[in-house]
Amino acid sequence: xxxxxxxxxxxxxxxxxxxxxxxxxxxxxxxxxxxxxxxxxxxxxxxxxxxxxxxxxxxxxxxxxxxxxxxxxxxxxxxxxxxxxxxxxxxxxxxxxxxxxxxxxxxxxxxxxxxxxxxxxxxxxxxxxxxxxxxxxxxxxxxxxxxxxxxxxxxxxxxxxxxxxxxxxxxxxxxxxxxxxxxxxxxxxxxxxxxxxxxxxxxxxxxxxxxxxxxxxxxxxxxxxxxxxxxxxxxxxxxxxxxxxxxxxxxxxxxxxxxxxxxxxxxxxxxxxxxxxxxxxxxxxxxxxxxxxxxxxxxxxxxxxxxxxxxxxxxxxxxxxxxxxxxxxxxxxxxxxxxxxxxxxxxxxxxxxxxxxxxxxxxxxxxxxxxxxxxxxxxxxxxxxxxxxxxxxxxxxxxxxxxxxxxxxxxxxxxxxxxxxxxxxxxxxxxxxxxxxxxxxxxxxxxxxxxxxxxxxxxxxxxxxxxxxxxxxxxxxxxxxxxxxxx
Numbered sequence: 379x380x381x382x383x384x385x386x387x388x389x390x391x392x393x394x395x396x397x398x399x400x401x402x403x404x405x406x407x408x409x410x411x412x413x414x415x416x417x418x419x420x421x422x423x424x425x426x427x428x429x430x431x432x433x434x435x436x437x438x439x440x441x442x443x444x445x446x447x448x449x450x451x452x453x454x455x456x457x458x459x460x461x462x463x464x465x466x467x468x469x470x471x472x473x474x475x476x477x478x479x480x481x482x483x484x485x486x487x488x489x490x491x492x493x494x495x496x497x498x499x500x501x502x503x504x505x506x507x508x509x510x511x512x513x514x515x516x517x518x519x520x521x522x523x524x525x526x527x528x529x530x531x532x533x534x535x536x537x538x539x540x541x542x543x544x545x546x547x548x549x550x551x552x553x554x555x556x557x558x559x560x561x562x563x564x565x566x567x568x569x570x571x572x573x574x575x576x577x578x579x580x581x582x583x584x585x586x587x588x589x590x591x592x593x594x595x596x597x598x599x600x601x602x603x604x605x606x607x608x609x610x611x612x613x614x615x616x617x618x619x620x621x622x623x624x625x626x627x628x629x630x631x632x633x634x635x636x637x638x639x640x641x642x643x644x645x646x647x648x649x650x651x652x653x654x655x656x657x658x659x660x661x662x663x664x665x666x667x668x669x670x671x672x673x674x675x676x677x678x679x680x681x682x683x684x685x686x687x688x689x690x691x692x693x694x695x696x697x698x699x700x701x702x703x704x705x706x707x708x709x710x711x712x713x714x715x716x717x718x719x720x721x722x723x724x725x726x727x728x729x730x731x732x733x734x735x736x737x738x739x740x741x742x743x744x745x746x747x748x749x750x751x752x753x754x755x756x757x758x759x760x761x762x763x764x765x766x767x768x769x770x771x772x773x774x775x776x777x778x779x780x781x782x783x784x785x786x787x788x789x790x791x792x793x794x795x796x797x798x799x800x801x802x803x804x805x806x807x808x809x810x811x812x813x814x815x816x817x818x819x820x821x822x823x824x825x826x827x828x829x830x831x832x833x834x835x836x837x838x839x840x841x842x843x844x845x846x847x848x849x850x851x852x853x854x855x856x857x858x859x860x861x862x863x864x865x
Contacts, residue, residue, distance in 0.1 A: 381502045383493060384482065386410075386599040387449040390442055390507075394456040395434035399426045404438035406591060408598055417594040422585040427630035432459060432517040439466055440623035441591055444616055446470040446505030447477060448599060457515035461682050468674070470505050472665055473619040478503035479655045480663040481616055488615035493601040498656040523638030523685050525820075527551045529631075530641045531624055532574065534567035535717045536700050536740070537643025537692050543708035544691050545641065548826050553580040553637060557624040561589030565721040565728045570714040584627045592617050612719050612735055613663075621666040622675065625688070632686060639820070642667065644690040645697055648776040649812040650844065669693060669813055691827055693814050694807045695835075696779050698786075701743040703834045705753075715740075715754055732760030738773040745794075746786035765795045779804050803839040803846040807831050809854065810841035817857035825855045 388409035395404040402421045407414050421437060435456060442452050443466060458466075480486075485494050495502060528550045530542045545552050556571050558564045574581040596605045596615045605615050625640055632640065644667045651662060661668050675688040692700055705712045717740050718730035730737050737756075741764050744751045751761055767773070773780065782805070784798025807828065809816045819827060828838075828851065838854045839846045853859050 381447075381478075381482075381495060382506075383495075384448050384601060385450065385506065386601060387445070388412075389451040389453055390445055390449050390595075391453040391455060392438055392442060395431070395438045397429045397431065397434050399429075400424070402434045402437065404434070406441070406595070408595065410598060415594075415598060417591055418587075419591050420585075420587050421627050423630070424583065428633055430519065430630065430633065432462065432519055433626070433629040433633070436462060436465075436629065437623065437626040440620070440626055441588060441595070441617075442466075443469045443473055443619045444477065444592075445595065446507040447474045447482075447503075448601075448616075449507050452507045452509050454509070454511040456511070457513040457517075458511040459517040459682075460514050461678070462517075463509065463511065463514060465678055466509065469619055469622075470507065470509075472661075474505040475503040475658055476618050476660045476663055476665050477616060479658055479660040480618070481613075483655065486613050486615060488596075488602045488604055490601055490603055498658075500657045503658045503660075519633075519683050521633055521684050522636065524636040525638035525687070525822075527553065527635060527637045528639035528641055529553045529555050529628065529637045531621075531628075531643070532556050532567065532570055533563070533643065534570040534715065535643060536697070536704055536712075536715045537645050537690075539570065539643075539711040539715055540700055540704045540708065541641050541643045541691050543704070543711050544827060544830060545823075547830070548823060550639070550823075551580070552578075553582060553631075553635060554578055555624075555628050555631070556581070556583040557627055558583060558585045559589040559624075560585070560587045562719075562721070563589070565723070566716045566718060568728050569716055570711075573710075573714050582628070582631055584631075586627060588620070588623060592620075618663050619666050622671075625675075632684075638686060640686050640688045642672075642688070642690055644668075644672070644693055645700060646693055646695060646808050647813050648778065649810050649841065651776065652812070669815060669818060672818070673815075687820060689818060689820065691819065691823070693818065694809060695831065696804055696808065697739065697775070698743050698746055698779060698783055698804060699831075699835055701740070701749065702747045703830070705747065705749050706834065707830070713753055727755070729755040730760075732756050733763075733767060733772075735772055735774050738764060738767050739775050742768070742773065742775070742780065742783045742787070745791070746783040748790055768796060802836070805836045806839040806848075807835050807837070807854065808839055808841075809849070816840070816854060816859065821857065824857070828854060 391407040393405040400423045405418045407416045532538045532554045554574050593606045672688050679686040717736050719734040720731040721728045778801040781799040782801040785800045787794050838849045840849045
């Protein structure tokens with residue numbers, strides 16, 4: 379059973395969403411000790427949208443997925459389609475485990491110390507929430523996707539910018555989608571959005587106050603402190619499931635333009651880091667960016683009658699290679715990237731802080747590739763002081779990727795004070811059975827993408843057990859391996 383000490387609400391209720399030609403609203407109500415506190419979630423569009431109630435319900439319920447550990451009841455004051463109900467149940471269950479492991483048992487700076495459990499049992503990570511919709515009612519959606527059109531969720535980071543460049547080069551009709559959630563993340567996207575608004579007529583933006591809703595909920599959680607006060611916090615207090623909230627906000631536009639492919643810039647993660655914690659399976663706080671999640675969503679979209687494919691074009695690449703391709707092949711996109719937890723305004727521009735975990739990773743990749751960090755607004759002192767921060771462990775990269783990047787830096791700059799270690803597979807196109815399946819990219823795009831990747835990598839690698847082995851281009855493209863490599 380879940381941990382009773384974590385109960386923060388008597389219930390969370392979501393009122394029936396209201397839809398107008400350019401706006402969708404839904405009110406959240408928190409029941410706390412016999413009183414109610416409310417906040418209205420808003421999504422706003424620059425163009426007229428089709429009024430499809432099922433879409434409005436989906437985009438309204440996503441934030442609540444994060445709070446199944448902390449309330450005995452989540453109430454939907456409307457009917458739900460059984461497939462949407464199952465989506466919520468599945469996401470709440472896996473998200474509760476990820477939150478318990480990565481925010482409660484291994485506490486964030488926001489958790490009050492007295493709520494850190496002294497003993498861990500797998501059942502503590504199960505949600506306490508019972509779901510109570512007004513009823514279950516089938517809501518069919520008539521939709522025929524066009525797979526020559528793709529939407530790319532643009533965040534302003536390197537992977538999403540590279541994804542746009544790749545899909546555009548492959549001849550897809552690309553729709554860059556920007557989501558302004560009214561939080562600090564939007565500052566990261568502003569330089570890219572300004573460029574796309576001028577240069578790409580398919581660019582679309584949705585405004586929402588979702589980030590403020592999350593802050594409202596988490597400020598009312600008695601187990602937390604300091605929510606919304608720390609300007610340089612590197613993690614969110616509780617929420618871990620929000621990427622599909624971005625995607626669902628665009629469902630009316632995916633429908634309006636018959637878009638068949640939905641791409642996020644999700645990068646490669648070494649699956650060897652996914653170790654159970656006291657018997658609890660989890661995703662290191664990144665389930666909604668994992669390939670398991672993309673495969674789930676593609677199956678769910680098919681069952682839901684939408685048949686949209688959700689995937690990542692850059693997942694077989696390490697961050698080191700992403701920077702290499704972006705800089706070399708799409709320099710006009712490279713200079714737009716702002717991958718930083720604390721982007722701030724200087725004049726009319728937004729620039730990286732240069733010292734957060736994300737910035738330290740980006741600086742490492744750039745130096746390893748021989749790319750000038752000043753091109754994307756880093757300062758000399760950010761570069762000079764990087765080794766000191768790396769020594770302190772202020773970076774979140776897969777171990778092999780970090781060691782290989784340091785090895786490359788040392789070769790370019792012999793006076794660099796840190797030593798690395800070569801790992802030949804880091805500069806290859808990566809596949810494995812969990813994080814980067816060999817058949818995950820739609821077949822019609824696979825060979826064309828790999829042809830581009832080959833210009834910047836050293837071949838193809840597959841993780842067999844705990845060991846990397848070389849595979850052929852034909853094996854990568856066909857989506858199947860010989861028996862001797864699979865076993």
